[in-house]
Amino acid sequence: MDYLKVKKLKEGDPSIKLLNADNSPLIISFLYQQFKEKNTLELSKDDLESNLSNYLYYLKTQEGIEYPRQPAEYLEDWTNSEYLRSRYSTNDVIYYELTHHTEKALYWVKNLIETRKFVGTESRLLTIINTLKELAYKNTNNPTERLNELKKQKQEIELEIEKAEAGITDPLTDTQIRERYSDICKTLDDMLTDFKEIEHNFRLLDMETRKKLIQKDIQKGEILDEVVSTEDDIRNSDQGKSLEAFWNLLQSQEQLDELDKLIEMTLTIQQIQEVKQQSFTLEDMVIKLSRAGVKVQKVNHSLAEQLSRFLDNRTYLENKRIMDILSDIKSIAFEIKDTPPTEANFLEISSKAEIEMVMNRSLWTPKTMTNLRKEEIVLGSPDDSDALILYNQFSVDKRELEGRIQELLETHSQISLRKIIETHPVKKGIDEILAYIEIASNDKKAVINEDLSEIMIISNTISQKRFWIQMPQIIFCRS
Template sequence: MSAASRKMVWGRGPITLRDRPHEASVMSTLSQALTLTSLLESDATWRLLRADNAPIIVAILHTHLGGEERRLPSEEFYDRIEHDLEELRAHGFDLPLSAQGYCGEWRRAGFLTRRPDEESRGETFELSPAAHGALRMLDQLSAPRQTVTESRLASIAGQLAQLAVDSDPDTVRRLEQLYAQRDRLDARIEAINAGEADTIDPDRAIERVRDILSQAADIPTEFARVRAEFEALNADLRSRIVESDDSQRAVLDEVFRGVDLIADSDAGRSFAAFSTLVLDPEVGEAFDDDIRHVLDRDFADGLSSADRRFLRRFIGTLKEGSGEIHQVITAFARGLRRYVQSQDYQRDRVLRRHIRDALAAGIPAAARTKPYHPTELDLELSAVALGSGGAIRLHDPAELDAARPIRRHLAAVADLDRLRALARDTEIDFAELTANVNAALDDRGSCTVAEVLERFPATQGVASVVGLISLAASQGVRTDDVEIVRWPGPDGAGRLAEVPAYRFSGRVA
């Protein structure tokens, strides 16, 4: 080995990836493994797919929030889930929590989004973007669609060709490509006029419709994701206003000048372009006409009723979702402007400064004083105690009204016979039972409980039977047999039961 070689090995000289060709792939694998490990802990979609009760969670969320109803009031949502839980428990599923408990867990895990109801003082639940993605993935697993199709390739090729024309800076080439498109259109027009062009095969038409449905099914997920982006953007802008000092007033100054930072963001401009296209009357009318014509074709009979209903309502769904996002953007922009103009951010800055000072002072104090050490200080709270609004019960004067006239019962001399009857209703008449047993023993040398009841019916119903068995257990003899005892019920119908047999052999007291 040469000196240069020894220096390279022992001196740890420069080694390139060509010296170790597998190094690039190893680093790529390690990087992906670390990224996916972090994603495993932070991504709610993955968290839902690997949950212990994932099939139950997905089934409940898909049933109530994954169809045409995308948002439900909390109380109605609780009632529906409680009914589902009862049915699932009846089939052997171990579900210990209540509907409110599971909704709380799913909200904290990022599967549900809870928002105030704009039409009432309650709250609503809807699927989070992560839950939309998980339901979409599982839907594709349970009902896989063929993705390598002629329609999918034609769609990609058409978009790619259009992008090539629109992005070409050479006007000569752009004109050549446009002329070629016009020639192809002219050829198709001539063929149709000559009666030579046939319509598309029904199987291929169904394939294209299902490809369109597959792409359109992602729209609700996109709306939820866009709304989550605007919520995160609004929170980030408020945080920047509070955390910035007087030397970093960029966000604050722009809000004071009336700049709509929500609408002027990248997400806001992208959504504005989408919304303009959706709300265009000509586009909407043409879209509805195309859907109506497609559904009138013979091949549309191969579509399910749910698919046809989805296509008919698709443009309306787009407009409804777009309008909702517009309301969110407007509300966030107004709230941000009001937050700045009312000087509320100054109060939050002071509060943030006090919290940071307290945290900073707590670090050196932690070395001498434990967090649970009593301070012997009393703090009088100025605020009222918090409580649930559901615990408040309004006073209803009608509840104090007597439903029937009040009857007066005047005091009178007690009736001895009625008092005796009342005592018999509340206690077992052992004196009567003892006399019955002794009378039966006078007729025969021994008897059982059933034989006593045959001669002396149970005047107190089942209480007489219980009293006789108690007497037999204490003063009779247990046998290895069983016997049938009978007594009249409160409704007059006969009752019977199988009890251990006891025999009376001597008088009872």
Template sequence: MDREAVRSFLESSPTIRLLKADQGAYVLFFLYQTFKDSGSGTAISLPQDELTHRVEIYQEQLSHEEHTVLSGSADRYLREWSDAGWLRRFLSPESSDRHYQLTRHAEDAIRFIDTALSRDNRLVGTEGRLRLVIDTLSDIARGASADPDRRLAELSDERERIDAEIDAIRSGVAVQTYHPAQIRERFHTAVDLLKTLQGDFRAVEDRFEEIARKVQRDAIDDGRTRGQILAEALDAEDLVNEQDEGVSFNAFVAFLLSPQAQSQLRKTIGEVTRLEEIASERDSIEHMRRMVPSLLAEADNVLRQTGRLSQTLRRLLDRQSSGHRKRTAEVLGEIRTLAAKMKQETQQTGQPVPSNIGLQIETTIEVTSPLARPFWTPPQVFDVVPETHVVDVASIERQARKLASLKRLEWDRMRDAIAAATQHQSSIRLSQLLRVRPPKAGVIELVGWLQIAHDDGHRIERDSEEIIDVQTTDEATGELQHIRVKMPLVTFHRTEEKKNETLRKIRPR
């Protein structure tokens, strides 16, 4: 670790700026909830309108909780977060709207916080990680050796071990299984690796983005021909594919797009997530269940980034668009010069900025050749794997019996009971009414009384509560049970009942 590199990283890294920002906790939570939380309907990228709407909803939640932060415009925060390097803003080829997604700096900050917070709430395992290190080192040593005798010896030892285990099981020896702690430890290790893998895709995208920016910068240079630009772009793309990240990503895509690999991976995930030892890890289980669709979406996003690079090349190599682009760069430079000159003059003279500033754009009608053909794009692949659904007849029968046993609420008789109870007094509480007329349909009747109070305009005090005892019958044993239900304070009034009586006289049953 170099000291100057550490100092430079702490001073200039967008990751550190996000962690040290005054409102960093609120920004981090929003980015995590929007792009990473499996229970919030996450997506790799979002259009500007939808992301703006989510920011506004988040601001309303903070205001309701009396947090005086992020009170400005939602569009302003999206621009600031993009300029700070926490969000990447780009134009999607599928639509003309701007899209946003996390950068690798925001991914690193979220991963750091997630790891630090979860370290105190779960098992800190060492045995499973040590075995993972040993298995990885053994796999490296085995895969790097080209000695056929060594490979045959290793395969023979592995076959002997497998044969010995098969013979032991056939002879009646109990199958050795993992301890519950070992299962949980290995499961957490797999979840951590999955989160790291999903964040590493941003680094691959950044490499393609760097190529696209370099090609655009080179195209502005008048001394370069189109052939030189194309050669340098293709060489840069080949270089990315030949580097370690490119080789690993291409192998990852080839494995993940294999139907056999997907089917086996889904089957393994299904078996693991059904284990009782990890049943309490709901968030991690949901994260693991979304593994295949999430990885496919991440890979598709990187491939679309490659497609955007090809489209950039096509535009840059077009002679007419190249001339327009250079002229546009010159005009933008002139606009900046005029703006700086106007600012200096207004500061010196103290006069306000003129309000009649505008632009005149000269353009021509574009004629598209019918022989022009776009680049080939692969057909859409639907990631759908049919699942077998087994009908549980016993469960259906139980639910049907529960449905048949439901008692019908007699709304007119319940309203009559309210009228009779308030005949000699102006109001009565629900608990007092139920002492005179005990519930006959169980807990569901309390919902009925609450519905009548809401529909007929009686008083419901949600800030106050009262405890009501209800007697029900156990479906399995048939025994009587006493249940205590906490409800809002409901008060029925006589005046409202008179209105209801008038309505019933006008509208007979």
């Protein structure tokens, strides 16, 4: 570690500033209770202010510790210090979430305070061995080594099958179960912290782009080349490729169904029931990972929107400048039309002039005449129209659709709209699809992934038509 880098980190890193703050016990304890203990990603300003007011009152009356400022002032300071990030929702409500700097600080303090009952070593060693086997045997140039390993795995699987058929079980010990469950929860916490860092990296790119967009002398080509190159570097990096593979895996309905089944089976184990109250991360694993991935995508979409606005504004300004130059040329030409320049060569063109001959022009094409005919208007009669159409209207019951969603979420941690339609086919056409979209738009737990499209087959029993539509993927998550 370089001395100057460590010194700069101590002076400017928000994580270290949080640990060195005068009221760091208040900040760390309160934020950990509100976000980590409650497994909450974001809270509204009103809720956070109210909870902070109650917490300050508790410290004053129970612990004798007094903080004189108002809760809103503390939240504003914490946001300016990059401990919290605020955003406006569609209905103009302010929401707060932890920054990745605060996530790191809370994670580190938690590990310092909490004393683990045991430090598991067996499961991690087995993980290392299995990973080494995967690296070694899947990348070896010797097919014999690969074949021998596969035969060995086959023999082990056949032996396990024989034991199962004979009713012989070989379960893990209580220590092994608790150790593996602890490793899973810790890995999940690490992944969520890593997602915060990935989101922070995209936010930095977005901020740098915004700074460059306000510079008047920067060219479109320069900023586009730099931003696109940076995005390509991120996407083609090991981190970007791993994130893309992770997201594709998480969006697979087959993988999600298997994951739900594994989680459900794991949580029924008696030893897990005894320790799972210490951590609620496994139950909401898929939902949390999905929301973390969507937040990264939203930041990336924000960057694309900024570039789009920049290009539109620059194009408008350039066209306006061209029209101003042409107008100036016309004004000058009109002023000197009676006193033209005396020099013969008053204007030079570096390139060759393009000559367009008259015969090169296309022939004149006569306009097509539109023939209008006058029809006699006949007065209508009430008997000519079928009034039964007015009584055959149908409506979509959103409560019924919401009931279908909740019914499927009882057995799945999350379910896609395509899976819902496969279970409950659409019978009222596009109106029923629009009702599902409205439900997802009003549901904070639902995820609308615009980067992934799905094709669905729907039907309308009234019109007796059946057709397919293509729309963004919609995923409903369990609360």
